[in-house]
Amino acid sequence: xxxxxxxxxxxxxxxxxxxxxxxxxxxxxxxxxxxxxxxxxxxxxxxxxxxxxxxxxxxxxxxxxxxxxxxxxxxxxxxxxxxxxxxxxxxxxxxxxxxxxxxxxxxxxxxxxxxxxxxxxxxxxxxxxxxxxxxxxxxxxxxxxxxxxxxxxxxxxxxxxxxxxxxxxxxxxxxxxxxxxxxxxxxxxxxxxxxxxxxxxxxxxxxxxxxxxxxxxxxxxxxxxxxxxxxxxxxxxxxxxxxxxxxxxxxxxxxxxxxxxxxxxxxxxxxxxxxxxxxxxxxx
Amino acid sequence: xxxxxxxxxxxxxxxxxxxxxxxxxxxxxxxxxxxxxxxxxxxxxxxxxxxxxxxxxxxxxxxxxxxxxxxxxxxxxxxxxxxxxxxxxxxxxxxxxxxxxxxxxxxxxxxxxxxxxxxxxxxxxxxxxxxxxxxxxxxxxxxxxxxxxxxxxxxxxxx
Ligand SMILES: Cc1cc2nc3c(=O)[nH]c(=O)nc-3n(C[C@H](O)[C@H](O)[C@H](O)COP(=O)(O)OP(=O)(O)OC[C@H]3O[C@@H](n4cnc5c(N)ncnc54)[C@H](O)[C@@H]3O)c2cc1C
Ligand code: FES
Ligand code: FES
Numbered sequence: 001x002x003x004x005x006x007x008x009x010x011x012x013x014x015x016x017x018x019x020x021x022x023x024x025x026x027x028x029x030x031x032x033x034x035x036x037x038x039x040x041x042x043x044x045x046x047x048x049x050x051x052x053x054x055x056x057x058x059x060x061x062x063x064x065x066x067x068x069x070x071x072x073x074x075x076x077x078x079x080x081x082x083x084x085x086x087x088x089x090x091x092x093x094x095x096x097x098x099x100x101x102x103x104x105x106x107x108x109x110x111x112x113x114x115x116x117x118x119x120x121x122x123x124x125x126x127x128x129x130x131x132x133x134x135x136x137x138x139x140x141x142x143x144x145x146x147x148x149x150x151x152x153x154x155x156x157x158x159x160x161x162x163x164x165x166x167x168x169x170x171x172x173x174x175x176x177x178x179x180x181x182x183x184x185x186x187x188x189x190x191x192x193x194x195x196x197x198x199x200x201x202x203x204x205x206x207x208x209x210x211x212x213x214x215x216x217x218x219x220x221x222x223x224x225x226x227x228x229x230x231x232x233x234x235x236x237x238x239x240x241x242x243x244x245x246x247x248x249x250x251x252x253x254x255x256x257x258x259x260x261x262x263x264x265x266x267x268x269x270x271x272x273x274x275x276x277x278x279x280x281x282x283x284x
Numbered sequence: 285x286x287x288x289x290x291x292x293x294x295x296x297x298x299x300x301x302x303x304x305x306x307x308x309x310x311x312x313x314x315x316x317x318x319x320x321x322x323x324x325x326x327x328x329x330x331x332x333x334x335x336x337x338x339x340x341x342x343x344x345x346x347x348x349x350x351x352x353x354x355x356x357x358x359x360x361x362x363x364x365x366x367x368x369x370x371x372x373x374x375x376x377x378x379x380x381x382x383x384x385x386x387x388x389x390x391x392x393x394x395x396x397x398x399x400x401x402x403x404x405x406x407x408x409x410x411x412x413x414x415x416x417x418x419x420x421x422x423x424x425x426x427x428x429x430x431x432x433x434x435x436x437x438x439x440x441x442x443x
Contacts, residue, residue: 042329109345
């Protein structure tokens with residue numbers, strides 16, 4: 001199918017983009033990588049009166065280490081994040097997740113800002129950001145907010161973004177001493193959205209897990225922290241019994257949906273498989 | 285209401301200037317506007333890879349970019365990379381390995397494989413499968429395609 005006709009704007013500055021968003025209100029849509037919005041236009045699931053293409057806004061695609069943390073600009077493409085030495089060093093969890101996002105021809109276009117603004121419950125990056133306690137930085141006309149991710153993701157395709165606001169960056173604290181990360185997921189085919197994915201971020205000391213942060217994607221409306229499994233692992237040496245106990249704790253942490261891709265029971269099972277794999281990789 | 289916008293870009297090295305409707309996808313612009321029909325349209329939502337082209341050197345889905353977004357860009361299609369001989373050996377290998385039947389997926393397969401081999405000249409069969417997982421073929425069963433790409437990688441490694 002072909003999209004319904006729309007007007008196209010390519011603002012050259014953030015101010016101009018925000019003014020256009022104000023002008024069009026709910027009839028305007030921001031166009032970033034277009035890897036989710038353009039399919040929706042093609043299938044006429046979305047029919048905005050105007051697109052506001054932010055791809056050429058200057059300075060929004062940078063990745064840099066700042067006093068407040070690792071700042072990844074909203075227009076950084078998945079591919080650039082995957083290749084960034086800064087991300088590999090300071091947020092290895094995010095670097096590990098990137099190859100799982102779609103296919104290369106998608107990652108050359110898809111952006112960090114678009115992924116968080118979309119808030120797909122199966123997406124990898126939001127789970128990583130939750131595990132890392134990151135911040136989503138947004139700008140509106142005359143306002144700027146730093147929103148903790150846990151508050152940013154509110155439901156399926158639903159965020160804390162107010163009308164007229166643009167995501168400009170995500171900010172993660174650089175990984176601290178002793179912390180280790182592992183992103184794993186299970187999908188039926190490479191490049192498909194995950195049936196279940198796990199962003200695991202743990203502080204390990206002499207083979208003992210001191211702190212554990214586990215965020216799952218694909219098992220709920222937003223990324224889900226597995227607090228009971230985290231508590232089960234914390235302060236312990238993760239031998240087979242401890243990992244099995246943490247796996248059982250997941251049953252209370254997760255209430256996964258069933259759909260054409262997998263039943264709730266299969267998703268629970270896969271979550272336990274991923275937990276065991278991630279823990280093994282983190283402590284060895 | 286006339287929403288059309290003037291764009292200028294290069295396509296396969298040739299400068300092109302046209303007025304396009306914002307809703308026209310890059311692949312439709314190539315096919316209908318420029319009569320470059322080597323890029324195919326399968327699903328129009330990014331899953332089949334038949335529309336794969338190169339924009340400023342990076343492979344992209346022609347169905348998920350708007351032609352207006354390519355103003356000032358360098359676009360390359362299968363006609364371009366075949367014309368310069370860049371993928372000649374891959375094309376030969378596809379023919380020899382029976383890696384195409386109807387040929388609908390082939391332009392996208394060639395561009396995706398060429399992108400992989402440019403980044404990873406010694407790609408393993410597993411890496412080739414992963415790289416091609418976003419390109420659907422409804423005829424061959426993929427095995428022959430993977431073989432063709434693997435043999436090309438080997439031959440290029442020896443050259
Ligand atoms: C075949 C295929 C497979 C895919 N597989 C995966 C996968 O496995 N995992 C995954 O995470 N994603 C996957 N995707 C989606 C892809 O990664 C998208 O690129 C991403 O989800 C959205 O980013 P985008 O930059 O393309 O956003 P767009 O499509 O441009 O925009 C998405 C939405 O966000 C809004 N928006 C965009 N940027 C901003 C901003 N800066 N501020 C405010 N609002 C904004 C837009 O208005 C729109 O509503 C896949 C896509 C395809 C086509
Ligand atoms: S037509 Fe573009 S991916 Fe299928
Ligand atoms: S050869 Fe027919 S679709 Fe691939």
